[in-house]
Amino acid sequence: MADSNQPTSSNEVYDEPPPFMQQLLDNPWILLFLGVVIPTVLYVIWGIMEIVSVPIAP
Amino acid sequence: MSAIQPPSNRLWWKEPIERVEITWVLIAFVWCMFLFFMMPYWHVFGKQNLANEAYRNTPEKYTAKVQEMISKYKVREETGLNDVKIPVVKPPAGSDVYLIARLWQWEPILELEEGQTYRLHLMSLDWLHGFSLQPENINIEVHPNYEHILTVQPSKPGTYSIICNEYCGLNHHTMVSKLFVTAKK
Numbered sequence: 001m002a003d004s005n006q007p008t009s010s011n012e013v014y015d016e017p018p019p020f021m022q023q024l025l026d027n028p029w030i031l032l033f034l035g036v037v038i039p040t041v042l043y044v045i046w047g048i049m050e051i052v053s054v055p056i057a058p
Numbered sequence: 059m060s061a062i063q064p065p066s067n068r069l070w071w072k073e074p075i076e077r078v079e080i081t082w083v084l085i086a087f088v089w090c091m092f093l094f095f096m097m098p099y100w101h102v103f104g105k106q107n108l109a110n111e112a113y114r115n116t117p118e119k120y121t122a123k124v125q126e127m128i129s130k131y132k133v134r135e136e137t138g139l140n141d142v143k144i145p146v147v148k149p150p151a152g153s154d155v156y157l158i159a160r161l162w163q164w165e166p167i168l169e170l171e172e173g174q175t176y177r178l179h180l181m182s183l184d185w186l187h188g189f190s191l192q193p194e195n196i197n198i199e200v201h202p203n204y205e206h207i208l209t210v211q212p213s214k215p216g217t218y219s220i221i222c223n224e225y226c227g228l229n230h231h232t233m234v235s236k237l238f239v240t241a242k243k
Contacts, residue, residue: 054113
C-alpha cells in the first residue's frame with residue numbers, strides 16, 4: 001500500500017492533488033481572508049443589524 | 059508510533075490514521091460537541107434572567123414614565139447618601155415598574171410583593187451603568203437611550219441591595235440602593 005504511492009523514477013510528477021480541505025489550509029491568504037471576514041460578519045455586522053433593529057419605545 | 063513521526067508516503071493522506079491519533083481526535087471532538095450543545099441547552103433550561111426585550115427611548119420620555127409611576131404609587135421616602143430623599147414606590151402586581159440609573163444613584167426604591175410578577179424597566183440617563191441585584195446576583199447592563207425590560211418574580215421576602223457594577227465615574231462605589239420584597243398577603 002505504501003509502496004504503490006512511490007514514484008517509479010525520481011522524475012515522475014505526482015498528478016494527484018491533495019484533498020480540498022488540505023489545499024484550503026495550505027493557503028495562508030485564504031485563511032487570512034476567512035479569519036477576518038467570518039468574525040466581522042458574525043459579530044460586527046450581525047451585531048450592528050441587531051442594534052439598529054431595536055424598536056422605538058411605544 | 060507514526061502518529062508523531064513524519065508520514066512515510068508522499069501522498070500522506072492515503073495512509074490509514076493511527077489508532078492513537080484517531081482516539082485523540084475523537085475525544086477532543088466529543089468534548090467540543092458537549093461544550094457546543096451546552097450553550098443552547100443552558101440558554102433554555104438554565105433559568106437565566108434575560109433582558110431580551112428592549113426599546114430605544116429618550117431620557118425625557120423615560121423620566122416622564124418614572125415620574126408617573128412615582129406619583130401614583132409612592133408610599134414613603136427613604137434617606138440616601140448626603141441626605142438625599144428617595145421615594146419608595148409600591149406598584150401593583152403584574153405592572154410595569156421603572157428604575158432610573160444615573161450618576162450616581164438609582165431612583166426610585168421599589169417595594170414589590172413576593173410571588174407576583176413585574177416587568178422591570180431599566181434605563182440610564184447619562185452613560186453605562188450595571189444593575190446588580192444582591193444577593194440574587196441578577197446582573198444587567200443599563201444603557202442610556204435603550205430601555206431594557208426583564209420579567210422578575212420575587213421569590214423570598216426581604217431587603218435586597220442594588221449595586222452598580224459597571225464603573226461609571228468617581229462615585230460609582232456609592233451608587234447603591236435597596237429593593238424591598240414584602241411577604242405574600
